[in-house]
Amino acid sequence: MALELSVYKIRVNSISPGLFKSEITQGLIKKDWLHKVMKKIVPLRDRGTSDPALTSLIRYLVHGSSKYVSGNIFIVDVGATLPGVPIFSSL
Helix, strand or coil, X not given: CHHHHHCXXXXXXXXXXXXXXXXXXXXXXCCHHHHHHHHHHCCCCCCCCXXXXXXXXXXXXXXXXXXXXXXXXXXXXXXXXXXXCCCHHHC
16 A cells, blocks of 8 residues: 555555553453563563553654655554564463
8 A cells, every 4th residue: 555655645654552541441451360461471561551652653653754654564562562472372
């Protein structure tokens, strides 16, 4: 899509968020087991907050200083999907 729309000077990027507190996840975030799992497998040992984690990235992408940024996937998940992070079965 980034290639197709670049001729029109349209930039295409994607943000892939991890688990952040929101209306959808508020019940899950309160679970004790989730905190235990995150402390064992998530490199940054936190679940993060949407502000500033996501809002700062969005501000950057819509700002003119990112005019050469296109075709990227930004993963914002406190390191949960890094290669080498243990999977749930290794807990």
